Amino acid sequence: MAVAVCLLAAICMMAARPRNKPPARVGVPIERAISMPAEVARLLDRGCRDCHSKETKWPWYSRIPPASWMMANDVEKGRMAMNLSDWPASRPWKAAGALLAACAAVQSGRMPLRGYMLLHRESRWSEPEKKAFCEWANGESRRLLVNNQLTTNKESEK
Ligand code: HEC
Numbered sequence: 384m385a386v387a388v389c390l391l392a393a394i395c396m397m398a399a400r401p402r403n404k405p406p407a408r409v410g411v412p413i414e415r416a417i418s419m420p421a422e423v424a425r426l427l428d429r430g431c432r433d434c435h436s437k438e439t440k441w442p443w444y445s446r447i448p449p450a451s452w453m454m455a456n457d458v459e460k461g462r463m464a465m466n467l468s469d470w471p472a473s474r475p476w477k478a479a480g481a482l483l484a485a486c487a488a489v490q491s492g493r494m495p496l497r498g499y500m501l502l503h504r505e506s507r508w509s510e511p512e513k514k515a516f517c518e519w520a521n522g523e524s525r526r527l528l529v530n531n532q533l534t535t536n537k538e539s540e541k
Contacts, residue, residue, distance in 0.1 A: 413468075465481050476527075489517070
């Protein structure tokens with residue numbers, strides 16, 4: 384009995400021992416990494432968050448095939464391309480690139496996806512809204528790049 388308990392304890396300790404893996408790069412919600420005006424936060428909520436975050440609001444028809452498959456696919460790909468819940472705060476180059484890409488995607492009309500805009504009228508951004516978003520995104524990406532440049536000498540390979 385005592386032997387069995389000892390063995391079990393040893394196995395548990397081995398299982399709990401931290402492995403020698405490099406730490407995973409964990410992102411943070413974008414609103415914790417970058418300050419954004421309320422208008423920008425609202426625009427992201429209205430137009431992008433359903434596909435580009437972990438806070439997807441699934442409508443009732445998202446349970447019925449084939450809509451369910453299409454939507455799951457869009458959300459999976461969308462989260463891979465840019466995840467607002469998993470923002471690369473520790474990688475300023477990547478974050479800056481994502482902001483520039485977001486502005487470009489909106490300005491070119493690629494995003495939000497057309498099918499989504501048909502079903503979610505509120506996701507359409509007016510021209511002034513697109514402009515406000517891009518001004519913010521471009522400004523923030525510039526700031527990230529400049530700050531990063533100033534610190535790269537000290538903290539290279541970050
Ligand atoms: C209906 C889901 C959906 C919505 C809503 C949506 N996206 Fe996307 N987004 C995607 C998918 C899917 C991809 C992957 C592109 C591909 O595979 O063609 C993507 C890709 C992107 C990319 C990567 C670069 C590119 O152009 O492919 C950016 C940046 C982006 N989206 C920004 C946005 C922004 C900003 C919004 C809000 C205005 C938005 N998206 C709304 C689904 C969505």
